[in-house]
Amino acid sequence: MRRVTLLLVSFSLSFLLSAQSLIVSGPMLGPVELRDAKIWVELSPSVRSASIRVTKKGEKNYTEVTYQGELQRPFNPIQFAVGGLEPNTTYQYQLWVNGKPSDQEGTFTTKPLWQWRSPAPDFSFLAGSCSYINDPAYDRPGTPYGSNDSIFLAMAREQASFMFWLGDAWYTREVDYYSEWGLWNRASHDRSTPTLQPLLKAMSHIAIWDDHDYGPNNMGSSYHLKETSRKVFNSYFCNPSSGMNGQGIYTQYSYGDADLFLLDDRWWRSADNERDSINGKPNPNKTMIGREQLDWLKTALLSSNAPFKIIGVGSQVLNPVSPFDRWLDFPAEYYELMNFLQAYSVNGVVFLTGDRHHSEIIKVDRPGTYPLYDITVSPLTSATHVFGGPEKNNPYRVLGVDQKHNYGKISISGPRGARVLKVEYLGTKGELLGTWSVGEKELRTPKK
DSSP states (O other): OHHHHHHHHHHHHHHHHHHHTTEEEEEEEEEEOSSOEEEEEEEOTTOOOEEEEEEETTOOOEEEEEOOSOOSSSOEEEEEEEOSOOTTOEEEEEEEETTEEEEEEEEEEOOOOOTTTSOOOOEEEEEEOOOOOOOTTTSOSSSOSSOOTTHHHHHHTSOOSEEEEESOSSOOOTTTTTOHHHHHHHHHHHHTOGGGHHHHHHSEEEEEOOSTTTSSTTOOTTOTTHHHHHHHHHHHOOOSOOOBTTBOOOEEEEETTEEEEEOOSSTTOOOTTSOSEETTEEOTTOOSSHHHHHHHHHHHHHHOOOSEEEEEESSBSOOTTOSSOBGGGSHHHHHHHHHHHHHTTOOSEEEEEOOSSSEEEEEEEETTEEEEEEEEOOOSSSOOOOOOGGGTTOTTEEEEEOSSOOEEEEEEESSTTOOEEEEEEEOTTSOEEEEEEEEGGGGSOOOO
16 A cells, blocks of 8 residues: 555656656736737647636636637747636636646736726736846856845735846847857746746736847847747746837836837947937937837827826936936937927926946936936846946935845825825835835926
């Protein structure tokens, strides 16, 4: 009897390990709207078929969505789009592989239909950048650049509506820069980090990229594998859309009464060391987001009635004393946007950025109108940075967190006409490191 029991236990463990090995990472929730949802997962090359079964919580009838694309490739990140859902309703889902149920299941709740019916809902979302996962065989020698990644476990415990990745969600290495396989492998390797899995499932995810999840350090439009990089990014995130005309990854996402504009600071980017000005005038050929995207952004901002218009960018935007790359170093484009915001009295604009390996809130006053704020959140697991040089006592900084890994929690709450955006910087265990808030009334152009 003892031998039979051991055999059964061994068989059960082997079956579970075999089933689990079919799933490389995920599932991850993409945007969950009022009537549809996206669910992402990466499967092993040995998987022949995959589907997802979705059930309204408390009911037995299910909707099954079968993946119709190609499988059994070296890398198999796939997405399911589930439609026909009801607003403000909780659903359960389970992943099936090779015609059998897996142990990967979860829940999601569709957005409420509040417009014309009730006040805008209070909500919060997470934000962060610079996630370096160590890979010793290919990392630089010496002290590991990546830290303990348990911060993802703290983030998974947050009651947030979605996570906004602000760039550098993974870090390509020298072995990846000139290899299409390497670009795919880096995203797959880092996405499969065990501590990341609970966060992927806990809430929706949207993202922009910066240089390290795009390609080599500080790389821009000249990257010869940019098309592959775009395919990789779109395969590992399921944003609402990805640029226009097959160019770039910019898009827009709305939640509650906030509009988020997700910008691409790499696809059209000029070399950082290209001259800022020529003959004393801003160089019109030095661009960070490009003409197509800038025109889209201006039109999208004018079309928005949201009290908070959050513009997400991989690089910092405002910091006047930063010695590193920022949108201000592309002056023709930067001042075109600044002049547009003022000329059209675009209210509620806040920038949300990453990249810097420290977190801070930069405030820049504008004569005759409200000040602009740049909320930087960094790093999640990459090496940290200390305030020094011209930034040590930055007069434009209203709050700063350096030498600490952290993530941001942005909450929007309050009655109509008096909504408040609150930023909390939180540490690796979810401990509070700093907080700041601004009201929608403080982001309005004064009436003449």
